[in-house]
Amino acid sequence: MAEIKFVLNNEKVQIDRDPTMRLLDVLRDDFGLIGVKEGCGEGECGACSVLIDSEVASSCIVPLGNVFDKKIVTIEGFKKTDRYKVLHEAYEEEGAVQCGFCIPGMLLASESLLNKNPHPSEDEIRDGLSGNLCRCTGYNMIVRAVQRAAETGEGLW
Amino acid sequence: MVKSYFPKTYRQALEILAKSNPAIIAGGTDLMVKKRRWSGLSPGFSEDMIFISQLRELDYIRRENGKIYIGANVTLEKLLHDKDIPEILKKAVASMASPGVRHTATLAGNIANASPAGDTLPVLYILNARIVIGSLERENVIQIEDFILGPGSIDLRRSEIIKEIIIDDTDFDFMMYEKVGGRKSDAISKVSFAAAVSSVFDMVTDMRIAIGAVAPTVVRIREFELQLIDTPVNEMAQISGLVKDLYKPLIKPISDQRSTADYRKMCVLNFIEEFLNKAGKRIGKEKDIDW
Numbered sequence: 164m165a166e167i168k169f170v171l172n173n174e175k176v177q178i179d180r181d182p183t184m185r186l187l188d189v190l191r192d193d194f195g196l197i198g199v200k201e202g203c204g205e206g207e208c209g210a211c212s213v214l215i216d217s218e219v220a221s222s223c224i225v226p227l228g229n230v231f232d233k234k235i236v237t238i239e240g241f242k243k244t245d246r247y248k249v250l251h252e253a254y255e256e257e258g259a260v261q262c263g264f265c266i267p268g269m270l271l272a273s274e275s276l277l278n279k280n281p282h283p284s285e286d287e288i289r290d291g292l293s294g295n296l297c298r299c300t301g302y303n304m305i306v307r308a309v310q311r312a313a314e315t316g317e318g319l320w
Numbered sequence: 321m322v323k324s325y326f327p328k329t330y331r332q333a334l335e336i337l338a339k340s341n342p343a344i345i346a347g348g349t350d351l352m353v354k355k356r357r358w359s360g361l362s363p364g365f366s367e368d369m370i371f372i373s374q375l376r377e378l379d380y381i382r383r384e385n386g387k388i389y390i391g392a393n394v395t396l397e398k399l400l401h402d403k404d405i406p407e408i409l410k411k412a413v414a415s416m417a418s419p420g421v422r423h424t425a426t427l428a429g430n431i432a433n434a435s436p437a438g439d440t441l442p443v444l445y446i447l448n449a450r451i452v453i454g455s456l457e458r459e460n461v462i463q464i465e466d467f468i469l470g471p472g473s474i475d476l477r478r479s480e481i482i483k484e485i486i487i488d489d490t491d492f493d494f495m496m497y498e499k500v501g502g503r504k505s506d507a508i509s510k511v512s513f514a515a516a517v518s519s520v521f522d523m524v525t526d527m528r529i530a531i532g533a534v535a536p537t538v539v540r541i542r543e544f545e546l547q548l549i550d551t552p553v554n555e556m557a558q559i560s561g562l563v564k565d566l567y568k569p570l571i572k573p574i575s576d577q578r579s580t581a582d583y584r585k586m587c588v589l590n591f592i593e594e595f596l597n598k599a600g601k602r603i604g605k606e607k608d609i610d611w
C-alpha cells in the first residue's frame with residue numbers, strides 16, 4: 164500500500180492502494196469513472212484510454228504508482244471542455260459513432276493528437292488513432308471526424 | 321504483500337536498490353502485461369518493486385562530442401519528437417505500438433526486456449549503443465551486445481539500474497531500417513533489419529548491418545563488416561551475393577513452422593540486397609551533386 168496523490172479531472176485526489184494496481188481498475192472501481200472501458204486488457208485496443216499530462220495512455224497497462232503527481236483526465240472530465248463539444252459534434256456529423264464502446268478512447272486519442280498537432284494530415288490522424296480499435300465503423304468516418312473537428316475547432320487547439 | 325518504493329532522487333533509488341534489491345518498473349508496458357491477472361485484481365507481482373518513472377533526473381536527451389545520451393526515463397514518443405535523435409531510430413520507434421503505449425514505454429525498458437523481437441535493438445546495435453549501468457558503488461559502461469545475453473536475459477545485478485544509453489552521433493551516407501510483421505504479439509513472424517554505410521572518395525569506410533528476431537539475440541558481426549571496408553561504392557550492388565552468403569548461415573529464426581522460418585530468411589536476404597543496391601546508387605548520386 165502507498166498513498167498516491169494525483170490530479171483527477173481537475174481535482175486533487177489521494178488514495179491508499181497497492182501501486183501495482185492498474186490505473187484502469189482504480190478509476191473504475193474507486194472513482195466510479197466507468198467511461199474508462201476495458202477491452203483487451205493488454206494495451207492493444209485503446210478502450211481504456213485516458214490522458215496523462217495531456218497525452219493519451221492505455222490505463223490498463225499503467226500502474227497506479229506511475230501517476231504520482233500527474234494530471235489524469237478521463238472522458239468524464241474531458242466532457243466539460245469546449246474541445247469535447249467540437250469533437251463530439253464532428254463525430255456525430257460524420258456518423259463516426261455506432262455502438263460507442265470505442266468512442267471515449269477515440270475522443271481522448273483525438274484530443275491528444277490535436278493538442279500536439281492542430282492540423283494533422285490523414286496519415287498523422289491514422290497514426291494518432293492507431294492504438295484505438297473500432298469494431299463498427301471501419302475508421303474512415305472517424306478520420307473524417309477528426310479532420311472536421313480540426314477545421315470547425317480552429318483556434319481551440 | 322509486496323513492497324513498493326518511490327525514490328525521489330536517482331541517488332535514493334541507488335540506495336534502495338543496494339539495500340533491498342527490488343525489481344525495477346519503468347513505464348510498465350511490458351511488466352503490466354506479463355503480470356496481468358483478472359480485472360479488479362492487482363497484477364501478480366511477487367517481488368518488491370521500485371518505481372522510477374517519477375525520476376525527472378533520468379529524463380533527458382543530450383548531444384555532446386559526437387555522442388547522444390538518452391536518460392533511462394525517456395519515453396518512445398519523446399524520442400520521436402526530439403531533433404537530436406537519428407532518423408533511423410525514429411523510424412524504428414514509429415513502427416512500434418501506438419501513441420497510448422509510446423507515451424509511457426521507455427527505450428531502457430525495451431532494452432532491458434531483451435526480447436529477440438525488440439524493435440529498437442537492431443538500430444541500437446548499429447549505433448554502437450553503450451548501456452550506462454549505475455549502482456551505489458560504481459558506474460559501468462557496457463556495449464549493448466555484451467549487455468543482452470539472450471531472450472529476456474541481461475547482464476544486470478539486482479543492485480544495478482540502467483541510467484542512460486549512449487549512441488553514436490555519426491553522419492552516415494546511407495541508412496536503412498525495415499521491419500516485417502506487426503505488433504509484439506506476432507513476434508514469430510517478424511524480422512527487423514538496420515544497416516548503415518559511410519564512404520570517403522567512393523570507397524566504403526564503415527558498413528554496419530544488424531538483424532533482429534532471427535536468432536536469440538540481434539545478429540551483428542563486426543568481422544564481416546570489416547571485410548566490406550574498402551569496397552568501391554559503385555561495386556556494392558555486385559557484392560550482394562557474397563554478403564548474403566556470409567549472413568545466410570547465421571539466420572536461424574526460431575519457428576516451428578518451416579514456412580515462416582524460410583519466409584523470414586528470404587526477407588533478410590532481400591533486405592541485404594536492397595540495402596547494398598540502394599546505398600550504391602544513393603551515395604553515387606550525392607557525389608554527383610557535390611563534385
Ligand SMILES: Cc1cc2nc3c(=O)[nH]c(=O)nc-3n(C[C@H](O)[C@H](O)[C@H](O)COP(=O)(O)OP(=O)(O)OC[C@H]3O[C@@H](n4cnc5c(N)ncnc54)[C@H](O)[C@@H]3O)c2cc1C
Pocket residue numbers: 205206207224343344345346347348349350351352353372392396415416417418421424425426427428429430431432433437438439440476480481482483502503504
Ligand atoms: C500493445 C503493445 C504493443 C507493443 N509493441 C511493441 C513493438 O511493436 N515493438 C517492441 O519492440 N515492443 C513493443 N511493445 C513492448 C514494450 O512497449 C516495450 O518493450 C517498452 O519499450 C518497455 O518499456 P517500459 O518502460 O514500459 O518497461 P517496463 O515494463 O517498465 O519494464 C520492462 C523491463 O525492463 C526493466 N527495466 C525498465 N527500466 C529499467 C532501468 N532503467 N534499468 C533496469 N531495468 C529496467 C524492467 O525491470 C522490466 O524487466 C509493445 C507493448 C504493448 C503493450
Ligand code: FES
Pocket residue numbers: 200201202203204205206207208209210211212221222223224
Ligand atoms: S483495455 Fe487497455 S488497451 Fe485494451
Ligand code: FES
Pocket residue numbers: 259260261262263264265266296297298299300
Ligand atoms: S463504434 Fe463500436 S467499436 Fe467503435
